[in-house]
Amino acid sequence: MTAFSLPPEEAAPRLSVARRTLARLRTVPGLAERYEGHPDIRTLDGLAALPPLAKDDLNTALAHLEPTAEHTATWLFQSGGSTGAPKLGYAPTGFYMAGVHAHWQPLDRSDVFVNAWGAGRMWGAHFLAAALADLAGCRIIALGSVTAAEYGPWLEFLAARRVTAIGGTPSVLRLWFTHARAAGIRLPDLRKVLWLGEAWQDQLAEDLAVVAPQARRWGMFGSTETWVVATNTPDCPADTFHPLPHQLVHADADGLLDFTTLDPEMLNPVLRYRTGDAGELTGCRCGRPGPAMRVHGRRDSVVQVRGLGLDVDQVIAHAERAPGVARAQLVLTRQGGRVTELDVLLLTAPGAAPDTGRLRGELLAATFTLSTAFQHDPGNVRVRTVSELIGNERTGKTAALVVREET
Template sequence: MTDLFSLPPATAGPQLHVARRTLERLRSVPELAQRYADCGAPRTLDDLAALPPLDKDGLNTALAHLQPRAERGAGATWLFQSGGSTGAPKVGHAPTGFYMTGVHAQWQPLDRDDVFVNAWGAGRMWGAHFLAAALADLSGCRILAVGSVTTDEYADWLTFFAATGVTAIGGTPSVLRLWFAHARAAGLELPALRKVLWLGEAWQPQLAADLAAVAPQARRWGMFGSTETWVVGTNTPDCPADTFHPLPEQLVHVGAQDLLDFTTLNPDMLNPVLRYRTGDAGTLLACPCGRPGPAMRVLGRRDSVVQVRGLGLHVDELIARAEREPGVSRAQVLITEQRGRAATVELLLLTGPDGTATGPADVERLRRQLLSATFTLSTAFQHDPESFRVRPVDELISNDRTGKTAGLVVREGS
């Protein structure tokens, strides 16, 4: 089983004392003690792979009991929230610095000459803005922290960025797309922009088209992680957008159904991350960039199946089918529930930046095709097919706190 890990046994073995310490922390939690009662302390990667994986509910239970704190002299303990749009909110803990010293040692997209726009939202307990600020601080560059921007402010800010000689910008792909789409629509260019940092969502292919028009010299630099694991891996412009190189203190394992789990070997990690599953699937492979060692290719989430009237709906498959339609740049599934039952399922379509529209005839054709070809939809809405709808929108539904645009939104109807 050791070939399923991102680190070879000789490298990971000496660091497994951190995993053993994490196991003891989890055993100290009354609600989890029985789960790990018969588990021996992991001394090899095979031992580690035999431990039960930790899910989000288990981690929340552990954090509520342990109340992690940074060691004396390490600064404050920050609490950040993730989730809340499609799942229950989760809390992660981090010391001052947010573990970015280790990231910066391995990955340095910014340098002292950069003027960096930190476009990750700073409010409502989301850590990405502060994490990026810590990385930028280590690089010694100049930083513009813009915060939230309203629609009528984009043009003025973009003009300011061009005049200031902004060389780098960072944010979630959903937020970055707003910046570049507004710039493209207004005919504005950012000639000095060379670097685009991203974290929080998968890279969106349509960003490449906008970047080519607005900042043809810009190239992407990505991070992969979560509020619980913090940064697991990074990539460079020479790596595919879905492929990341794990940090030395992050042990990645590929398990059943290609599910990824993460074990943090950083002794200063506050969250007890031991075979922690985020719901992402992936594989280990050699990266085309040529960097030695296995890289992690992220294949997408395996928890995108939702119950619609007792049947499983594969949200990612529905979105992928819609995004193959001409003129559709992104799609989103909106489920409206009444008393816990799906009253309607709507497929929202965002048209492309080239202005290509999806007309009423195309929308109805797509709706009929999906309804007849998707077992869950055809069965669940057999008696009320009008409750499955497809409609173009000017913008998708985003999380006001983080700027993320989830593929699935569930809301309670009136």
Template structure:
């Protein structure tokens, strides 16, 4: 890793070009003024990290340059705020992904289950990948619960071999297929990106599609695809693409420098918000791999006084037997104290009293939050078992924390 620049001179030129671009943005020029050279990886780690707001400022300034060529716009935001646009060349860099990640081949019949609307890029990203693979593609997009039977029967009839989507969207489809006894014997690949793998799929896939194996991509709309995951990899371990220079800081936060020669987004040490660590993957690939430890949401204030460590609380609950997924929902009310709900999607083998057990675990664990307050005011905490977590209707993504305001 330390001789990355000397092995890839074009990558060094790309990093220097991005630095020059960022220095040309008036609002960002001062923070990059002290970076004198990018001659080695050692120089790069002293460059300030970028965050989403920095990227948005840079993209707005660089938009005229990006629009000079054939580009693709992607969306960041759009559910609670104005969409932010970024740029990628036609093809969406998927030729590099295809070289490293052989999830599809020419004999596959692939169902693209990512939503195509509102500029969300995943649908088109996977369509570009399917085109490189030369497979038969069905651009399904998102479907409602009432349509599951129709489409599942079509998948079986057409002998679909691969399906892709956000895990939180895929899980209800496969759970329904299992419940009604529908089989997909030809399905061999489940492709996912956009969030972590849903462990509930591990319960349903063996019953519905015993030959199916998972294939994942990791990245963000700012960096595009950073790493790949195959059926032989642990579910949270990723192999970075050659053009993506990944750095894990002392605080375990991941930042990515996208060294694509034709890159249009100036992702120079872009901080994704995820934490990670370097590991050896179980797949046997000798190079280091990146284990993603999850979001670093930090602390949120509850009832104006008590701080809840979101990551610590979700982490300790996720480790409990019978828990598949966890989400925190904090609701602020105008006329009464706020409420914290812990929503849990249980595994099929979960004990009937799982909600009570989790509640007792929260009350008895030091989580850096208001557990002592819950003893004083039991009504401040509600633990509920649910079939699905709160998610973005457009993308299917599930946040760890949902904050609501009720008048």
């Protein structure tokens, strides 16, 4: 059984956008055959009958389709996941945030907002948040990333400026509030915490209660391919979001979510696009009418490392191509939900001695997430040989990814 976030009578007038997207995909070599024989989209059932679009499919389409940007400049951003060579996606410089702001307004003119999303490496989140703050008309401190030694002075500055709102990925926000709690710094004027990029963290909520007891969370859900799909408020559970009218969410029988953009200005061909997130359509305790989207987490090989997606399978494949490597395994060490270390374990062929230093350098150079997430502590990424990989003693299985929790 499947479900859509919009009822048929509301979706029907908007499906013309999906039909145009389908027509564009039918012109793409490598994708055209997949959609041959499918009728044009007239109903939600017709849309559900189409094959879903995966990340590699979207990258194929973007390589062949030129964006239409007749009325605005176009932003080029890094897409296709956080590993390997960057792949281009497109968005207007406003990042579609006018449509978001029309339905979700966590900021107002009285706010002093700290934009703590990183601004580098062609990631759009920092600029997306800046567009939202600009629409709100508030004062903005475009801080971006800071080093560990800078947290204390910056926190004192933010307290002195009586900051009322801050935004970032939960992993980054947690660094801010962990440092503030340890240093005894309080932000009594902070009322709003905006987040996007990964799941909310319970430890972050605990630190907030001490550092900024008046602060409440305001979440966005989306990706660099779909942009903002849904939002929530302090009255919603942290895993539950309300889809925007121009985003059509589909919960399939297999428990995976896919997204179709009904915004005629969308430049990316987003048609039943799967990000790898599992979830369901349900009600929300906030009482807002219409179905909400509850996100259960990811099912693909992408894991979150300090707010960025790391494709485990791609890293393993790279390591196993190295001479003398029989198998490889990733071990993530987390403390309080945050990744602190990453080890690549190598099981070698008999008599082989792989160059672990060279392989480590290759992985850091080729993998966007590793080079960015560990830019301040690169020594916490290690590659080493072992006599055996970590396996499940009960089943005998050896997983590609092992996550260790430290207290």
